[in-house]
Each structure stands twice: as structure tokens, then as C-alpha cells.
Amino acid sequence: MNSKASNNAKNDLVDYTLHLADSSLIMGHRLSEWTGHGPMLEQDIAISNIALDLIGQARNFYQYAAEIINSNNEKEKRVTEDDLAYLRDTGGFKNLLITELPNDDWAKTVGKIFFFSTWQFYFYQKLIHSTDRQLSAIAEKALKEVTYHVKWSSEWVIRLGDGTQESKKRMKKAITALWPYTGEMLVPAAFESNLENRVCIDLSNIKDDWLKKIRTVLDEATIDFPDEKTWMQSGGKNGIHGEHLGFILAEMQFMQRAYPGLEW
Amino acid sequence: MNQTEPLWEVFIRSKQGLEHKHAGSLHAADAEMAIENARDVYTRRMEGVSIWVVESKYIHATNPDESESFFDPANDKVYRHPTFYNLPDELKYM
Secondary structure (H helix, E strand, O other): OOHHHHHHHHHHHHHHHHHHHHHHHHHHHHHHOOOOOOOOHHHHHHHHHHHHHHHHHHHHHHHHHHHHHHHOOOOOOOOOHHHHHHOOOHHHOOOOHHHHOOOOOHHHHHHHHHHHHHHHHHHHHHHOOOOOHHHHHHHHHHHHHHHHHHHHHHHHHHHHHOOOHHHHHHHHHHHHHHHHHOHHHHOOOHHHHHOOOOOOOOOHHHHHHHHHHHHHHHHHOOOOOOOOOOOOOOOHHHOOOOOHHHHHHHHHHHHHHHOOOOOO | OOOOOOEEEEEEEOOOOOOEEEEEEEEOOOHHHHHHHHHHHHOOOOOOOEEEEEEHHHOOOOOHHHHHHHHHHHOOOHHHOOOOOOOOOOOOOO
């Protein structure tokens, strides 16, 4: 491999790692908005726990991304995990669009966690076999957490879907609203197609498992499976975001931008 | 929401081999949710390896009004403690 090709591979690996970091961070940040506002104390703690798990995953990925970036620019300023989280603008973020959607009501929130964590579950299961040992190790650690997120959110989707008239109405509305944001989860971005299959995962390998799990839970929740021909949103992985991400970053990055280098 | 959700008592075993101890109570719609809530409320700092939950309504308790007749009679019966035996010095930790 000549040096240009190896540089490209490195950039793709950074993008891939950032895509995973950003998705976890934005999802975690969004869910943390429930802290202190949960419908009851027990669920307030539950959702804050999930938010913390996701931010922990994001840190692991950011640290690794920083390590790769620093590994070949010794002369330039070294990048830290904080730089990556707090000093990039919307165009640099590669999170899935579903993670930046507003929480709205409880049904929409648990629906988001359900679609996202089910995707993470199958994704990490495969990523454990990556030849990249760091990615593999992070996936292995995260998988335990995600397994619980899937269980917790699936049960909520079933509870609300197969619950009262009002809860069913809201759960159905949430699933319909979220569905168009699930498409890009399973379509590779350029950096994924470029990377060797032994490093990143082949998304077509998790599609059937993901669909099957979604179908099983929605069946039990007595909610119709969404129309598979729905037009799907895309762009998140390539830095093309909806209006919401800017507001999230404005709040999340305010301190670092107002007081550069601030620690506490 | 809490008005419609029953109260549950939570028991946590902190280590293998130890008994479950009462940790507190919480609200949940069903047993599964009660266990998950207990996991999130009471074991987030690695406090447990096993959780029991039981709906509070199934706990039968002594009546505080009867505590005199229930507990006071034991008060002056020191001989019920096995403290009147002379133990050999070799026997430790009794």
C-alpha cells in the first residue's frame, strides 16, 4: 500500500469511528434531557442510566479516533476526545439522524431507543469480530449495556402498544414518525464501503436480524409493521443533518466554546 | 401515573452466599418492570448480584399498636441469650 492509500484508509477508519462515537453521543445527550423530567422517579433514573451508558461508549470511540488522528501528525497540535466532541460543527458530525430527533413524548423516546439500540445490538455483535482490536474491544464492552437497552425499550414499546387506547395511539404515531429514519442505519456510507470488510461490518449482514427483531416486538405490541416502501431519510453519516443538531450542539458545546480548555 | 402503579418491595443480594436484604421500595406496573426499576435504582453502583421483588400488598406486618405485647416481654429475659456458658479460650469468634 502506498502512503496515499494508507492515509485514505486511515481517514476512513477515523470517519467510521467518529460515526459510531457521534451516534452514541448525540443519542446519549438527547436522552439526558429527560433527567429530572421522567414520568416517574424510577424511569427517570432508568433513562439517565441509558444516557450515561451511551456517553461512555462515545468516549471510548472518541479516544480511539483521537489516537488514530494523532498517530500520523506528530507536528500538529494533538487532538483529544474533547476536541472531537466539543469543537466540531454540524457538518463534521456523522451521527445517524434518528439520534438527533427531539424526544417529544415518552412513546417517541422509547421508540427511538428501540430502533437505535436494536441496530447497535446487531452492529456490535458483528463488530466484535473486527480485525481492528480497539473497535472489537469497545464493541464487546458496549454489547452488554446495549443488550439491556434493547430489552428495556422493547418492553416499553409492547407495554404502550398493547396498553390503553391513548398509549397505543401514541406508540403507533411514534413508530410511523421514526420509521423513515431507520433506512440509513443499514446503508453503508462511502467510508464504510471503502474500509476492508474485516475491519468494519457488512451492514447487509445485520439487516435481516434487525428487521426480524423489530417485527417480533411490533407484533407483540399489536402495532402494524410500517410500510416498507416508505421513503427513507439519509445524510447523517455524511454530515448532512436536520435542523435539530445545531441546537443540540449549541447547548452541548457552549461551555467549551465560551471558555476554551475549561476543565471541571 | 404512580397512583395506578402498585408498590413493590425490593430485596438485593450483595454477594453470592449472602442473603437477600431489604433495600427499599418502588413503583412499577408489573414484576418485570419492578425488577428493571430495582436494577436501575438500587444496583447502579454494583450493589448486587441478585434481585427479588414482591408486591408490597403481599407483605404481612406486625401491628405497631401491638408492639408492647409482642416485643416488650422479651425485654427482661436475658437468660435467653446463651451468655451464661464458660467458653474455652480456644473457641474464638463466638
